[in-house]
Structures are given as structure tokens and as C-alpha cells.
Amino acid sequence: MDKLANIASQKAQEYLNKDDDDSKPQQSQSQSQSQRQQQQQQQQGYEAHGGNYPAAGGFLRDDDDDDYRHAASEASRRAGSSGDTDLFSTVLGALTQKKGQLQKEDIDEDDAVKKHKKFFGDDDDDEEADDKGLGAAAAMQALKMFSSGDTGGQKQSQGGFMGLAMAEASRLFDQRQSQGKVAEGTSKESAIQQAGEMALKMYFKSQGEQQGGFMGLASKFMK
Numbered sequence: 237m238d239k240l241a242n243i244a245s246q247k248a249q250e251y252l253n254k255d256d257d258d259s260k261p262q263q264s265q266s267q268s269q270s271q272r273q274q275q276q277q278q279q280q281g282y283e284a285h286g287g288n289y290p291a292a293g294g295f296l297r298d299d300d301d302d303d304y305r306h307a308a309s310e311a312s313r314r315a316g317s318s319g320d321t322d323l324f325s326t327v328l329g330a331l332t333q334k335k336g337q338l339q340k341e342d343i344d345e346d347d348a349v350k351k352h353k354k355f356f357g358d359d360d361d362d363e364e365a366d367d368k369g370l371g372a373a374a375a376m377q378a379l380k381m382f383s384s385g386d387t388g389g390q391k392q393s394q395g396g397f398m399g400l401a402m403a404e405a406s407r408l409f410d411q412r413q414s415q416g417k418v419a420e421g422t423s424k425e426s427a428i429q430q431a432g433e434m435a436l437k438m439y440f441k442s443q444g445e446q447q448g449g450f451m452g453l454a455s456k457f458m459k
Contacts, residue, residue, distance in 0.1 A: 303391065304328050307399030310390050314403040318410045323425060324402055331398065331432045338433055339440045344372075348434070352376035355408055364419040365412050371430025374405035378431075379438055398435045405431035 308328055312319035331338075353359040355373040378401035382392075390396030409427045412418045 303393050303395040304332070307390060307393075307395035310396070311399035311403040311406075314400070315406040318406040318424075319403065320406075323428065324399065327402060327425070327428050327432050328395065328398060330429070331436055334433070335436065338436050341437055343434070343437050343441060348372045348376050352380075355412070362417060364417055365408075365422065366419040367422045367426035367430045370405055370408050370412070370418075370422070370427040371401075371432075371434050374408050374427070374431040375401040375434035375438060377401075377404045377408075378435055394436070394439050397439055398432045401431040401435035402428045 305325070308321050308324040311324045312321040350359075351369045351373040354361070354363070355365065355370065356377050378397060381400060382397055390400045405427045406424060409418065409422075409424045
């Protein structure tokens with residue numbers, strides 16, 4: 237009897253083990269199907285709202301990596317032969333580390349307007365341009381363009397505004413350099429860096445109270 241009981245117990249255990257083994261592939265398959273469904277839903281939501289743009293609409297998050305990649309790519313495209321995606325990406329990356337500092341810094345509005353008129357207007361007096369002057373003028377030009385709806389292919393975002401300013405700085409630097417009007421020691425990278433910093437400060441200022449966004453800030457500068 238004991239021998240028969242042992243055999244029966246062994247058979248029962250083998251049956252239970254078989255059930256456990258059979259259930260594992262089913263559970264794994266079910267989990268895989270669930271994961272695929274989630275990925276498909278995420279992809280559909282992503283494509284339905286224009287790829288790089290968030291489903292919620294509006295400005296992207298300030299720290300959105302895709303925003304900055306797009307900004308660097310579009311800045312290079314707009315700058316044409318003056319552009320360098322790697323350079324723009326490097327500068328954008330460096331600027332993200334200075335957000336806290338730049339948010340506290342004020343803008344010399346009179347000087348920015350003066351530099352914009354000098355390099356983009358009729359006030360050019362053949363003065364050699366330094367990186368700060370080029371950067372301020374380029375950021376002002378980007379502000380003027382953004383406020384009029386001309387984003388130069390960029391998104392209405394922090395990275396997009398910075399990217400446009402940097403593209404304008406790159407083009408302006410090459411133009412002035414070809415005319416022999418760039419101050420000694422001024423590099424394209426430093427001019428692009430200054431444009432990005434000024435644009436970031438403008439962005440923060442436009443988000444302040446009673447500024448009215450880019451339109452409000454532009455109306456204050458472009459009098």
C-alpha cells in the first residue's frame with residue numbers, strides 16, 4: 237500500500253509540475269502581447285500629434301532632449317554653409333548647465349537694440365564686432381523673427397528660440413568676417429555661445445509676469 241501511495245503521489249506531483257511548465261509560456265506570451273500593445277498605443281499617440289510634438293500641445297518641456305536635438309539640426313540647416321550641427325549641439329548642452337545663472341541675469345536692453353541696429357540695420361559704422369555684440373544682435377533678430385511668426389523652421393520652444401539665435405549668430409559672424417569686421421580673438425563658437433545665452437535670458441524674461449510672452453518682449457525692444 238505504501239508503495240502504491242508513493243507512486244500515486246509521484247504521479248500527482250509530475251502532473252502539477254507539468255501544469256506549471258505549461259503555464260509559463262502562456263504567461264510570457266501574454267506579457268509580450270501586452271508590451272506590444274502598449275508600444276503600439278504610444279507610437280500611435282506620438283504620430284497622431286506630429287512626431288516631435290507632445291500630445292498635450294504647447295511648449296515642450298525645457299529639458300526635453302528631442303527639443304534640443306531638433307533645435308541643433310534646424311539651426312545648422314538655417315545657417316547653411318555657416319552651420320555645424322555638432323557645434324550647435326555642444327553649445328546648447330553647455331547652456332543647459334547655466335540656466336540657473338542666466339535666469340538671474342538681467343539684459344542690457346539699450347545695448348542689445350543698438351547692436352541689432354548696427355549689424356542688421358543701417359547704423360553700421362564699420363566697427364569691428366566682438367562675440368557679445370554679435371550674440372546680442374543675433375538674439376534680437378531671433379526675437380524679431382519669432383514674434384512675427386517666422387521661426388526659421390524651429391519649434392515654439394526654449395530650444396527652438398535658442399537655436400534660431402545661434403543660427404543667426406553663425407551667419408552674422410561669417411558675413412562680418414568676410415568683410416574684415418570681426419574683432420581679434422572673436423571666434424564663431426564664442427559668438428554662438430553669446431547668442432544662445434542672450435536668447436535664454438530673453439526667454440526667461442518673456443515668461444515673467446506681465447511680459448506677454450515673445451510678443452510682449454519684442455514690443456518692448458522693437459520700439
